[in-house]
Amino acid sequence: MMTPALPTSRASNDRTAALDESITAWALAARGGDPDAVERFVRALQRDVRRYVAHLCADPQAVDDLAQDTFLRALAGLHSFEGRSSARAWLLSIARRAVMDSYRYAASRPRLSDVPDWQLAVELAQPCDLPGFDDGVALLDLLATLPDERREAFVLTQLAGLPYAEAAEVSDCPVGTVRSRVARARATLVDLLAEPAAPAAV
The missing domain is CATH 1.10.1740.10 (RNA polymerase sigma factor, region 2, helix turn helix motif)
Known part of the structure; x- marks a missing residue:
């Protein structure tokens, strides 16, 4: 969990x-x-x-x-x-x-692919037996639900550990915008974590 x-x-x-x-x-x-x-x-x-x-x-x-x-x-x-x-x-x-x-x-x-289902091929190529892999996938899934700007601000400050001023420099926006994006990203992630898991199909 x-x-x-x-x-x-x-x-x-x-x-x-x-x-x-x-x-x-x-x-x-x-x-x-x-x-x-x-x-x-x-x-x-x-x-x-x-x-x-x-x-x-x-x-x-x-x-x-x-x-x-x-x-x-x-x-x-x-x-x-x-x-x-x-x-x-x-x-x-x-x-x-x-x-x-x-x-x-x-x-x-142009995009070319010699594999009919290239998305499946990419998924099968990923490692899936590493420690913490499931938590990492869950985190990536949660982060993927965020709008691009909020995800970038969250990753820069909360995962990469940049100060807000430097994250603003990287993102080319005001510091206040980064703070707002991170706050909204956190609120969204907390809400998603609080949602009850969907029952498994029988």
Whole structure:
């Protein structure tokens, strides 16, 4: 059974801020050519980028490619990173652009499939025996019911751990809009979690 997420504690926020400072320092050092800093920067944000891309992207098979594309773009553009925002916010902005570019590219090309039921083929290709898999699927199903803007705001702040100001920067909207979207997303998720489960068909 899933329970609503509890508000993050001050200690948790302090840890996230300290980690963000370290990641930003690694990005700045990587910009200067430090190979160890490049590796630390990539490792520290790999999971966040993949998770964010997965929530933006409708094609689960494209997530790894888009995450890799994000890091390739970031490493190629490190010379322009000046540390005015956190490296996490900067990288997630790049991830967002990578996903949007992939949508534009896909929209300009015809869709071909050599499998009659391509949706079933995609579902069968997903792992289903991992610990916590069912809860993860349930969370994805709940998040999928949210409007795109609310889902993005919720994922950025509640899953990726970005401060509201940086989430606003990534989403290119005012901070108040992000706060409103997160509040509405939480309310919707709490309502969905409170709904009684449908009886199983006999």
